[in-house]
Amino acid sequence: MTRSEHSSDPAPARSAEGENGATSPYAFYPDLDGLGRQIGVKDDGRPGPLVIITAGLHGNEPAGIRAVREILHSLKETPTGGRIVALAGNLSAIQKGVRHQGQDLNRLWTREHLQPLGGRSPEDDTSDERELRALHSTIEAERDSARAKAQRVVLIDLHTTSVDGGAFSVVPDSIPSRRLARDIGLPVILGLEERIAGPLLTWLVSQGDTATVIEGGQHDLPGTQDVLRDGLWVALHHVGVLPEHDERVERARVLMRAACDEVPSVLDLVYAHAIDSDSGFVMDPGWTNFMPVKLGQALALEKETVVPAPIAGYMLMPLYQGLGTEGFFLCRQVGGVWLFMSRLLRRSWVEHSLRLLPGVKALDGRAGRVIAKRGASRVTTSLLHLFGYRKHAPTGETTVWTRRPQ
Numbered sequence: 001m002t003r004s005e006h007s008s009d010p011a012p013a014r015s016a017e018g019e020n021g022a023t024s025p026y027a028f029y030p031d032l033d034g035l036g037r038q039i040g041v042k043d044d045g046r047p048g049p050l051v052i053i054t055a056g057l058h059g060n061e062p063a064g065i066r067a068v069r070e071i072l073h074s075l076k077e078t079p080t081g082g083r084i085v086a087l088a089g090n091l092s093a094i095q096k097g098v099r100h101q102g103q104d105l106n107r108l109w110t111r112e113h114l115q116p117l118g119g120r121s122p123e124d125d126t127s128d129e130r131e132l133r134a135l136h137s138t139i140e141a142e143r144d145s146a147r148a149k150a151q152r153v154v155l156i157d158l159h160t161t162s163v164d165g166g167a168f169s170v171v172p173d174s175i176p177s178r179r180l181a182r183d184i185g186l187p188v189i190l191g192l193e194e195r196i197a198g199p200l201l202t203w204l205v206s207q208g209d210t211a212t213v214i215e216g217g218q219h220d221l222p223g224t225q226d227v228l229r230d231g232l233w234v235a236l237h238h239v240g241v242l243p244e245h246d247e248r249v250e251r252a253r254v255l256m257r258a259a260c261d262e263v264p265s266v267l268d269l270v271y272a273h274a275i276d277s278d279s280g281f282v283m284d285p286g287w288t289n290f291m292p293v294k295l296g297q298a299l300a301l302e303k304e305t306v307v308p309a310p311i312a313g314y315m316l317m318p319l320y321q322g323l324g325t326e327g328f329f330l331c332r333q334v335g336g337v338w339l340f341m342s343r344l345l346r347r348s349w350v351e352h353s354l355r356l357l358p359g360v361k362a363l364d365g366r367a368g369r370v371i372a373k374r375g376a377s378r379v380t381t382s383l384l385h386l387f388g389y390r391k392h393a394p395t396g397e398t399t400v401w402t403r404r405p406q
């Protein structure tokens with residue numbers, strides 16, 4: 001399938017009429033015929049964490065579903081620890097081969113979207129809300145039963161992008177999630193929670209779970225499924241559900257290391273270019289993930305005006321498909337010293353001194369919450385980041401910063 005077939009969402013479902021004239025419900029991806037919410041489960045009754053793997057939260061990203069099927073098939077004869085549950089995301093969008101049908105299922109995991117679902121009839125849901133309701137209740141049932149057994153919960157969320165140019169992992173800035181993503185071996189992107197509201201992984205990490213997104217590469221390239229599969233092998237090994245020595249994991253580790261030469265190993269997402277459907281956003285051709293961007297460089301057209309780069313950095317996820325809520329993201333490299341210091345400081349009493357920073361009005365380290373003046377200075381922002389605090393949208397004169405459980 002070519003990229004252009006994705007460029008005019010909603011894409012028409014291909015005809016898949018069989019000999020008797022019946023149309024398959026998975027007409028767009030015939031190999032996904034019969035797919036249900038649960039892609040598969042592996043539970044040998046041994047101790048270990050609950051690992052939830054989600055794939056296809058975006059309906060035009062089938063590679064994750066195929067990768068997880070490969071893994072579950074390959075694990076059939078392997079004794080595993082904990083419970084591995086693989087779930088499909090936006091089933092009705094997958095049937096049509098479109099990212100979503102009006103609302104992005106990976107932007108709806110907030111209290112303001114989830115709470116109203118409980119108070120109204122499912123018949124009043126939009127198509128994407130029906131998917132949210134079903135996936136949320138499946139995930140919560142799994143988490144409830146894991147909590148009852150004091151099992152740790154890990155989420156691995158598989159995605160692909162509309163552009164090629166390198167796979168990567170995305171994590172909220174919590175130390176266990178960072179560790180998991182660093183072990184996978186792809187470049188790690190921090191800072192998503194300050195730029196995007198409502199991804200599934202932020203919802204779970206804010207409640208103390210460990211989570212990472214793996215972005216495997218361009219939706220339809222053959223190597224993308226391999227990257228997701230190899231990333232999953234390493235992630236499952238990292239969280240302790242696979243045997244200590246397994247040659248499939250060893251092979252995957254080598255391939256993952258080779259996949260990301262010449263790209264910084266950790267980057268901070270510092271800019272997201274939000275768009276809406278009537279802004280006529282068109283990304284300039286030729287951009288791929290991790291291409292260096294100069295300050296002021298022309299990146300796209302919007303309302304027939306050139307969009308210049310507001311900062312220098314690295315390009316991430318330039319939008320080359322019809323549906324999306326961000327046109328592109330920009331990242332900056334994060335140094336090894338920062339990572340080391342942030343690990344060290346988050347365990348120390350020095351945190352109390354944050355209340356002395358200019359602009360900080362109140363600090364509750366136990367609750368992981370800081371109230372600061374809107375538009376805090378660069379020094380204050382940098383130090384709060386170092387201690388793991390990430391800001392929410394400002395309300396009035398103040399901004400609330402929260403820290404994920406570390």
Ligand SMILES: [Zn+2]
Nearest residue numbers: 058061159160
């Ligand atoms: Zn996606």
